[in-house]
Amino acid sequence: MNYRHSYHAGNVCDVVKHTILISVLDTFFSKKKPFGVLDTHAGTGLYYLEGTEAAKTYEYEQGVKQLWGTTPKNKLLEHYIKIISAFNSDGILKYYPGSPLIIDRFLRDTDQLICAELHPEDGKSLKNTLKHQKQVSVHLQDGYLTPNALLPFSQNRGVVFIDPPFETTDEFSNMCAAVTSGLKKMPQATFLLWYPIKEISDLNPFYSQLRKLTEAKILKSELYFYRQPEKNKLNGSGTVIINPPWEIKETLETGLSDLSKILAFEKGAPLIIESI
Ligand code: SAM
Numbered sequence: 013m014n015y016r017h018s019y020h021a022g023n024v025c026d027v028v029k030h031t032i033l034i035s036v037l038d039t040f041f042s043k044k045k046p047f048g049v050l051d052t053h054a055g056t057g058l059y060y061l062e063g064t065e066a067a068k069t070y071e072y073e074q075g076v077k078q079l080w081g082t083t084p085k086n087k088l089l090e091h092y093i094k095i096i097s098a099f100n101s102d103g104i105l106k107y108y109p110g111s112p113l114i115i116d117r118f119l120r121d122t123d124q125l126i127c128a129e130l131h132p133e134d135g136k137s138l139k140n141t142l143k144h145q146k147q148v149s150v151h152l153q154d155g156y157l158t159p160n161a162l163l164p165f166s167q168n169r170g171v172v173f174i175d176p177p178f179e180t181t182d183e184f185s186n187m188c189a190a191v192t193s194g195l196k197k198m199p200q201a202t203f204l205l206w207y208p209i210k211e212i213s214d215l216n217p218f219y220s221q222l223r224k225l226t227e228a229k230i231l232k233s234e235l236y237f238y239r240q241p242e243k244n245k246l247n248g249s250g251t252v253i254i255n256p257p258w259e260i261k262e263t264l265e266t267g268l269s270d271l272s273k274i275l276a277f278e279k280g281a282p283l284i285i286e287s288i
Contacts (some may be wrong), residue, residue, distance in 0.1 A: 013130065013131055013177075014179065015131075015179045016065060016131070016134070017055040017056065017059070017062065017110065017134070017175035018056065018059050018060075018065035018066060018176075019038075019059070019065045019066065019068060019069050019071070019269075020069065020071050021055075021059030021066060021071075021072065021108045021110065022061060022066075022071070022072030022075045022076035022077070022108035023057065023069075023071035023072060023074065023075040023076075024071075024074055024275050025075075025206075025208060025246075025249040026108070026236065027075045027076055027079065027092070027207045027271070027275060028077055028080075028235050028249040028251070028271065029111075029175065029249060029251060029265075030092065030111065030114055030254075031088060031089065031092050031267060031268070031271060032204065032233060032251050032264065032268075033111060033114060033115070033173060033204060034088065034091055034092055034095065034103055034114065035088050035264060035267065036171055036202060036204055036253065036256075036260065037049075037114075037115065037118045037171070038088075038091065038263075039258070039260060040118070040169070040170075040171065040191075040257070041118045041256035042272050043136070045167070045168070045169060045193060046120070046123050046124075046167040047061050047094070047123050047167050047169050047170045047171070048123065048124045048125070048126065048166070048167045048168075048169075048170035048171075048174075049115050049123075049124070049126070049170055049171045049173065050125075050127075050128075050158060050159065050163065050164025050165075050171070050172045050173065051111050051115060051125065051126070051127045051128070051155075051173045051175075052155030052156065052158050052159070052163060052168070052172065052173065052174045052175070052176075052190065053129070053130075053155045053174065053175045053176050053177070054110070054112045054127035054128060054129045054138055054150070054155070055110040055111065055112070055129060055134060055138065056110060056129075056134040056137045056138050056141070057109070057110050057112045057113050057137065057138045057141040057142060058099065058107055058108075058109055058110065058113055058141055059107065059108045059109075059110060059259070060106065060107060060218035061105065061106055061107065061108055062106055063210075064111070064231070071103075072108060073278075074275070075275070076081060076096060076105065076108060077105060077108050078274050078275060079092070079093055079096075079274060080093070080096070080105045082274075083229070084202050084270060085270075086266055086267050086270045087105070087267075088263055088264075088266070088267035089267055089270055089271060090210075094283055095109065095114055095117060096109065098117070099191075103252050104181055107108050111173060111175060112125065112127050112138060112141075112142060112148070112150075113141070113142075113184045115173075116142065116145060116148060119145075119147045119148075121147065121265070122167070123147055123167065124147045124148070124149075124165065124166070125145075125147060125148045125149075125165065126148075126157045126158070126162055126165075127148065127149070127150045127151065127153065127192045128150075128151045128152075128153055128154070128155035129150065129151075129152060129155070130152070130153065130154055130155065131144045132152060133243070135150060135151075135152035136152070138150050139152075144210065147154070148265055155174070155175075155176075155190075156176075156187075156188075156189065156190045158190075158200065159172055159190045159191070159193050159194030159197060159198075160190075160193035160194070160196075160197065160239070163197035163198045163201065164197050164198040164201075165193055165198065166200075167200070168200075169200060170198070170201050170202070171201065171202045171203075171204060172191075172194050172198075172201055172202070172203045172204070173204045173206075174187050174190060174191070174203065174205045174206070175206045176206075178208050178210075183207070184207065184214065184217075184218045185221070186216040187205050187207075188218075188221045188222060188225060189223060191203050191205070191222070191226075191254065191258065192225055195226055195228070195254075199226075199228070201255065202204070202253060202254065202255045202256065202257060203253070203254040203255065204251060204252075204253050205251065205252045205253075205254075206249070206250070207223070207250045207251075207252075208246055208249065208250070209234060209236065209246070209247045209248035209249065209250045210244070210245070210246060210247065211243070212241050212247070214282070215250070219232070219288045222252060222254070222288065223288060226247035226254060228254050229254070229255060229287060230249065230252060230253070230254050230256075230287060230288050231252070231253045231256040231260070231261060231285070231286070231287055231288075232251070232252050232253075232284070232285070232286060232287075232288050233250070233251045233253075233264050233268060233283075233284070233285045234248055234249070234250045234251075234259065234284045234285075235248055235249050235250075235268055235271065235272050235275070235276070235281075236239050236276065236278075236282045236283070237249075237275070237277045237278070237279050238275050238277055238278050238281050239278045239279075239280050239282075248281075261285060264285050265285055268285065269283055270281055
């Protein structure tokens with residue numbers, strides 16, 4: 013395992029995936045009924061943007077820094093900035109919250125968050141960061157096995173967030189296997205899967221594999237960074253939502269369209285939000 017998220021925290025992909033995650037959590041939070049969240053690839057939780065790792069890549073400058081200090085009219089983007097600001101209360105962008113800390117902000121006493129992280133150091137620091145949160149548990153184990161091992165939530169509804177590092181070529185099929193077992197345990201759960209858009213030819217087989225798994229509704233959101241995708245390049249950020257919450261498509265269409273104008277590297281880069 014070479015991947016460390018501290019080199020990439022707050023980059024363009026984080027901004028897109030966390031905006032979508034927040035839109036899903038908003039819909040769960042809007043109802044009183046308790047919910048659970050499983051974050052299968054949780055990372056360390058909090059990232060110091062002035063630390064040596066982040067300073068090696070400065071990826072956050074093309075990501076969260078583009079939104080910092082802006083006052084977007086779109087409610088979803090406004091909410092995203094509000095959450096990032098909560099970790100930077102002196103008004104200077106120094107910290108970026110990873111998915112567990114973002115999710116934690118939505119939890120009420122009756123909700124729960126289960127995190128898995130395989131890297132021993134990152135898992136340990138996540139455990140330490142969240143040790144006072146009684147609704148949160150952290151498991152130092154292979155996250156792909158957790159939908160089978162840890163679902164269903166005792167709450168009758170919830171979200172499974174699968175955000176692997178894409179270090180190896182089998183991540184698409186590992187995600188599909190995790191969804192298969194997760195849907196068996198909790199068919200009504202919402203699954204949120206993130207993937208980088210690199211080789212366009214990888215995408216159709218992934219959609220077909222997902223389509224074969226379930227008859228549930230599947231929505232994809234793909235925000236491209238360039239007008240024309242090219243080989244061997246990070247062309248965009250993709251997310252699939254299985255069992256998408258009601259009306260999320262409209263929320264994403266307006267929010268991600270505004271986000272694309274801020275983040276895309278070329279004007280006119282596509283934004284595709286559609287069912288598969
Ligand atoms: N979800 C995090 C966020 O949004 O802040 C970032 C996740 S990062 C893209 C992927 C994480 O998965 C890394 O921290 C890596 O150590 C971890 N990881 C890699 N393989 C794993 C596995 N099989 N199970 C659990 N975690 C894994």
